[in-house]
Amino acid sequence: MRKLSLVALFLAISTSSFAAGTSGDDGRLFYNLGQILAQQLGIFELSQRELELVKLGLTDGISGINTRDDLEAASRSIQAMAIKRRDAQGARLAAKAREFADAAASEKGSVKTASGAVYTSLKEGSGAAPAPSDTVKVNYSGTLIDGKEFDSSYKRGIPAEFRLDKVIKCWTEGVRMMKAGGKARLVCPPETAYGAEAAGIIPPNSTLVFNVELLEVKN
Secondary structure: OOOOOHHHHHHHOOOOOOOOOOOHHHHHHHHHHHHHHHHHHHHHOOOHHHHHHHHHHHHHHHOOOOOOOOHHHHHHHHHHHHHHHHHHHHHHHHHHHHHHHHHHHOOOOEEEOOOOOEEEEEEOOOOOOOOOOOEEEEEEEEEEOOOOEEEEHHHHOOOEEEEHHHOOHHHHHHHHOOOOOOEEEEEEOHHHOOOOOOEOOEOOOOOEEEEEEEEEEEO
């Protein structure tokens, strides 16, 4: 885990809304930078008391108040705390992942793959079905089981293209069950997605839910 600078922490834990003083292109970029950094610090799951203490430390640090604390030693302790909290969060998410995937698999029309992913057809396609070595063109959105969206080609306005055997197992298996023109929901337990590792804003041991539209299969 990389060390966290005071400036990064300051931006990350900002609780103010995008309001007066943040207008204009630069203002929005700095605000968005704070939002991105806050997502990266989600692993700490700060309580209100912890947040207030972090804000106090940031205010003193930026103001040049030196408490003579050994910040190198503190940095090591912070990293150890981050690992501990990450592991605890991962254990909770793993339990929720199993429950969510089991519930999805019990839904009418759902199919559980060999790896444990759950495929549900939303619209049957009529075109070609892809092979693992094919490149596919898709539109998709991805959420955590709480509904929080972490990625969307729809919002970017550009479909994604990738070779099917170069993505997470859930996608390799699930999209192979589709035909061009079809739409499906994929429920991806951790072992078919990113496992115990965090991936950007995706916490470790997360079950992911994708709505996928297969636009084209390219050989």
